[in-house]
Amino acid sequence: MEQGKFRRKLSLLDLTLLGVGSMVGSGWLFASQAAVKMAGGIAWIPWLFGALAVMLIGLVYGEMAAAIPRAGGFVRYPDYTHGSLVGYLIGFASMMAYSSVAGVESEAVRSYASSYIPGLDTADGNVSIWGNLFQIALLVLFFLINYWSVQVFGKINTIVTILKFVVPLLTIIILLFNFHPSNFTVTGASPGGIHGAMQGLTAGGLVFAFLGFRQAVDFGAEARNPQRDIPRAIVFAVLLSAAIYVLLQIVFIGAVPHSMLSGGWNAISFKSPFANLMETLGLGWFAVIIFADAILSPSGTGNIYLAGTARTLFAWARNGYFYSVIGKIDVRTGLPRGALWLTLLLSIVWTLPFRFSMWSGLVNAVTSATVMTYMIGPVGVAALRRTAPDLVRPYKLKGLGVIAPAAFICATWIIYWAGWQTDSLLIGFTLASLILYFAFMDRDSETRNRMRTEWKSGIWLIVYYLFVGVMSILGSFTNTKVYSIVIPNPWDTIVVGLGAIVFYYWGVASALRVPRIVEEDEAESEEESRYVASGDSVNV
Incomplete structure (x- = not known):
C-alpha cells in the first residue's frame, strides 16, 4: 500500500x-x-x-512537539526517548483512555436528548x-466528519467550539445578577477543606x-506551522478554558439560593446543575438553552476525541506495537x-x-489513565536535553530544570x-497488558535483543506504577473501607x-543513550524541513 502524508491544514486558531x-x-x-x-x-x-498543573505539563510537551511534530506525539515521544517498553506502556494507557471518551460523550448526548426524543x-x-x-x-457521524478531510474536520470543529463558548459565557453573566457573596462562608462539604479540594x-x-490540551500535540503533523503554533495553542487553550471554568465555579457558588444551603454544600444535589439552578431562579427559558448546549458540547468533544484516538492508534502502530x-x-486524503x-x-x-460491577470503575480508570500518559513528558523532554543536545528546538522552554520536575510531581499527585x-x-490493566507487548515484540532475534536492552530503560516506570499503587492503599485517598489509612493527609x-x-x-537517567527518533516520518515535508533548518525560535 502506498503511504501518503498528512496535510498541513490546521492554523493556530x-x-x-x-x-x-x-x-x-x-x-x-x-x-462545578x-x-x-x-x-x-x-x-x-x-x-x-x-490549570497550573496542566500548563506545566503542556509547556514541556510544547518543546518536544515544536522540535518533532508528530501525529499522536504523546505516544511517539516515549518510544523515542526510552524505547519499546515505555513506549508500549504509554501507548496502551493512551488507547484505553482515549478510545473511551467518544463513546462516553455519545452516551451523554443520548442522556440529554432523551428529554426531547421519546424512546x-x-x-x-x-x-x-x-x-x-x-x-x-x-x-458514525463523528467518523464521517473525520473521514472526509482534516480541513473539513478543523473548520467544523472551529464553528462548533465557538458556539460552545456562547452558552457558558451567558451563564456566567446571568448568574452574576443572582450572586450572594455570603455563600462562600457556608460549610458542610464532604470531606471539605484542602483534602476535599485535592x-x-x-x-x-x-x-x-x-x-x-493535548490535541495540539496529537495533530502536530497537520499544523501549518507546528514549530510556532503548537506551543502557543497549548498556552491559549489552557488559559481560555481555565478562565471559563473558574468563573463558572465562582458564579455557581454565589448563585445557589441561600435557603437551600441549610444542610451545607453536600446537600446540594441538582441532576443537571446549571440548568436546574436556572429553573430554581425562575429562568426556565435559559435552562432550555443549557439543555440544548448539553447536546452540542458533548458532541463537539466526542468528535475531537474520535479524531485524536485515531492519531494515537496510528502512532502506536508506527512505533511497531500494533498492526x-x-x-x-491514505494517499488521497492524507488521513489515517x-x-x-x-x-x-x-x-x-x-x-x-x-452490565457488570466493575464497569463504572473501569470507565473512571481509563479516563484517569490520560494523566498517566502525561507524566512521561517532563521526563522525556529533560532526557532529550541530555541525549540530543543538537536537536533543533524552535521553542526552548526556559527554566526546564524547575518546570519539568514540578510538572512530574503534579501529575503524580493527580494520579x-x-x-x-x-x-x-488502571495500574492492573496497564501492567497486565505486558503480555501483549511480548506477543507483538517477540518477532526475531534482533527485536529480542533490543527488548533486553530497552527493558533497562523502562523498569523505572513499572516500579513507579507499583509505588503509586502501594501509596494508594496506605494513604488517605484509599476510597475503600477494606483498608485502614496508614499515612494520613497531608x-x-x-x-x-x-x-x-x-x-x-x-527516569531521566534511564533514557536511551541515543534517542531513536524516526526521521522518515509522516510529519516531514519540504516546507517543514526548510523551517527547521533555519533554526528559527519562538517564544510563548
Whole structure:
C-alpha cells in the first residue's frame, strides 16, 4: 500500500480551538457542583491548581512537539526517548483512555436528548435499543466528519467550539445578577477543606476537564506551522478554558439560593446543575438553552476525541506495537483511515450495554489513565536535553530544570489523588497488558535483543506504577473501607511528592543513550524541513 502524508491544514486558531473544544465539553455542566460538594466555598482553588498543573505539563510537551511534530506525539515521544517498553506502556494507557471518551460523550448526548426524543430510554431508566442505535449513529457521524478531510474536520470543529463558548459565557453573566457573596462562608462539604479540594481534582472531574490540551500535540503533523503554533495553542487553550471554568465555579457558588444551603454544600444535589439552578431562579427559558448546549458540547468533544484516538492508534502502530495497516496514511486524503475505522469500532464497544460491577470503575480508570500518559513528558523532554543536545528546538522552554520536575510531581499527585479504586484498575490493566507487548515484540532475534536492552530503560516506570499503587492503599485517598489509612493527609501527599522526585531523576537517567527518533516520518515535508533548518525560535 502506498503511504501518503498528512496535510498541513490546521492554523493556530484551529489548534487552539481543538484544545478548547476538548476541554469545554460536558464537564462544565457537572464539575462545578461536584467540586463544591467536596470542597465547599474554596472549590474555585482546585481549578487553579488543575490549570497550573496542566500548563506545566503542556509547556514541556510544547518543546518536544515544536522540535518533532508528530501525529499522536504523546505516544511517539516515549518510544523515542526510552524505547519499546515505555513506549508500549504509554501507548496502551493512551488507547484505553482515549478510545473511551467518544463513546462516553455519545452516551451523554443520548442522556440529554432523551428529554426531547421519546424512546431513547426504557421505562426503568436503562438505555433502550433505539438509544443504543442513536449513540452508534452519532459515532458514525463523528467518523464521517473525520473521514472526509482534516480541513473539513478543523473548520467544523472551529464553528462548533465557538458556539460552545456562547452558552457558558451567558451563564456566567446571568448568574452574576443572582450572586450572594455570603455563600462562600457556608460549610458542610464532604470531606471539605484542602483534602476535599485535592479529592475534587480527580473525583470531581476538574483535572479531566483540562486534559484536552493535548490535541495540539496529537495533530502536530497537520499544523501549518507546528514549530510556532503548537506551543502557543497549548498556552491559549489552557488559559481560555481555565478562565471559563473558574468563573463558572465562582458564579455557581454565589448563585445557589441561600435557603437551600441549610444542610451545607453536600446537600446540594441538582441532576443537571446549571440548568436546574436556572429553573430554581425562575429562568426556565435559559435552562432550555443549557439543555440544548448539553447536546452540542458533548458532541463537539466526542468528535475531537474520535479524531485524536485515531492519531494515537496510528502512532502506536508506527512505533511497531500494533498492526501495520493502522499506521498507514491514505494517499488521497492524507488521513489515517485504518486507524479511524478501528477508533469507530472501539468507541462503539464503549457504548454497548454491558452490565457488570466493575464497569463504572473501569470507565473512571481509563479516563484517569490520560494523566498517566502525561507524566512521561517532563521526563522525556529533560532526557532529550541530555541525549540530543543538537536537536533543533524552535521553542526552548526556559527554566526546564524547575518546570519539568514540578510538572512530574503534579501529575503524580493527580494520579494518586484518584484513589485506590481507580488506581488499582488502571495500574492492573496497564501492567497486565505486558503480555501483549511480548506477543507483538517477540518477532526475531534482533527485536529480542533490543527488548533486553530497552527493558533497562523502562523498569523505572513499572516500579513507579507499583509505588503509586502501594501509596494508594496506605494513604488517605484509599476510597475503600477494606483498608485502614496508614499515612494520613497531608503526610501521604508529601511522601508521594518526594517519591515523584526520585522517579523523575531515575527516569531521566534511564533514557536511551541515543534517542531513536524516526526521521522518515509522516510529519516531514519540504516546507517543514526548510523551517527547521533555519533554526528559527519562538517564544510563548
